[in-house]
Amino acid sequence: MDLVIGPLDLSAHVDEALAVQAAAFGLGPDEVAVRRQIVLRHMTHPGARALGATVRDRLVGFVYGMPNDRAHWWSTVVEPYLRAQDTDAWLDDSFVITELHVHPAHQNHGAGRALITTITDAATEPRSILSAIDTESPARGLYRSLGYQDLARRVLFPSAPKPYAVMGATLPLHRPAGR
Numbered sequence: 001m002d003l004v005i006g007p008l009d010l011s012a013h014v015d016e017a018l019a020v021q022a023a024a025f026g027l028g029p030d031e032v033a034v035r036r037q038i039v040l041r042h043m044t045h046p047g048a049r050a051l052g053a054t055v056r057d058r059l060v061g062f063v064y065g066m067p068n069d070r071a072h073w074w075s076t077v078v079e080p081y082l083r084a085q086d087t088d089a090w091l092d093d094s095f096v097i098t099e100l101h102v103h104p105a106h107q108n109h110g111a112g113r114a115l116i117t118t119i120t121d122a123a124t125e126p127r128s129i130l131s132a133i134d135t136e137s138p139a140r141g142l143y144r145s146l147g148y149q150d151l152a153r154r155v156l157f158p159s160a161p162k163p164y165a166v167m168g169a170t171l172p173l174h175r176p177a178g179r
Contacts, residue, residue, distance in 0.1 A: 002055060002056065003053055003054070003055055003060075003106075003109065003110065003111055003114065004053070004054045004055075005051055005052070005053050005111075005114045005115060005118050006051065006052060006054070007049075007050070007051060007052075008050040008051055008052030008059075008062055008064075009050075010039060010043050010050035010062070010064055011039075011040055011043045013052070013059065014036055014039050014040060015036070016059045017039070017050075017052070017059060017062045017101075018032050018035055018036055018039070020059060020060065020061060020062060020101050020102070020103045021035065021062075021099065021101040023103050023104055024101040024102060024103060024104060024107075025101065039064070039099070042064065042066065042098055043064070045066045045069070045072075046066070046067070047066045047067040048064065048065070048066040049064065049065070049066070049119065049122070050062060050063065050064035050119075051063050051064075051115055051118055051119050053102065053106070053111040053114065053115055055106065060102065060103045060105070060106040060111060061100075061101060061102035061103060061106060061111040061112065061115055062099070062100075062101060062115070063097060063099065063100040063101075063115040063116055063119050064098050064099055064119075065095055065096050065097045065098045065099075065119055065123075065128075066095070066096060066098065067094075067095055067096075067123075067124075067125060068091055068092070068093075068094045068095065068096040068125075068129060070091050070092070074096065074098075074131070075091050075096075077155070077157055077158070078091075078131065078152065078155055078166050079091060081152035081154075081155045081166065082151055082152050082166060084152070085151060085152050087151040087152060087168070090127065090129050090151055090166075090168045091129070093125050093126060093127070094125050094126075094127045094128060094129045094168070095119075095120060095123035095124075095125040095127070095128045095129075095171070096128070096129050096130065097116060097119070097120075097128060097129070097130035098130075100112060100115060100116055100130070100139075102115075107138070108138070112139070112142055113142060113146070116142075116143075116146065116173070117146065117172075117173050117175065120171055120172065120173055121171075121172060121173075123171055125171065126170060126171055127168055127169060127170045127171055128148075128168065128169050128171055128173070129151070129166060129167065129168045130143065130148070130166070130167055130168075131155065131157075131164045131165065131166050131167070132164060132165055132167060133162050133163075133164055133165075134153050134154060134155070134162070134163045134164050134165040135162070140165070140167075143167050143169075145174070145176060146169060146173040146174050146175075147169040147170065147173050147174035148167040148168060148169040149167060149168060149169065150165050150166075150167055151165075151166045151167060151168045152165065152166045153165045153166075
């Protein structure tokens with residue numbers, strides 16, 4: 001597989017990216033339409049940036065994030081959960097991974113690892129935070145292997161049917177030997 005990781009103009013390629021997310025997350029057209037507006041709004045925030053993973057010029061994965069801001073919706077939802085664990089300082093001076101998705105046909109080949117390590121390598125913040133569905137999954141295993149640790153669990157987002165975990169890691173991310 002000739003995987004290429006590089007900058008992605010996410011605003012221009014939002015529909016391709018959301019097709020990857022829909023395949024990875026099982027999203028329907030209504031949810032994709034809502035997320036489209038969210039992604040476009042996020043890309044206007046200062047410091048927001050995205051990377052894509054392509055195979056033969058076809059987008060098979062993407063990641064985007066930005067410096068965290070306590071005024072952003074995500075931070076306002078997770079802050080009480082983090083405060084209860086005395087980990088809310090992670091909301092300051094952190095680069096948040098907003099979305100990371102790889103098409104199921106291209107998972108388990110290193111695309112997710114390459115995307116998240118490449119985007120965080122360019123971060124000026126000393127740490128990174130993210131949220132992931134609070135189940136033992138390949139994604140959570142990947143995050144742990146990179147040095148992310150649980151900061152809060154059972155985090156409930158409005159309209160999300162499953163609880164999430166908020167995870168944080170100091171930067172640069174851990175790289176297992178041989179990777």
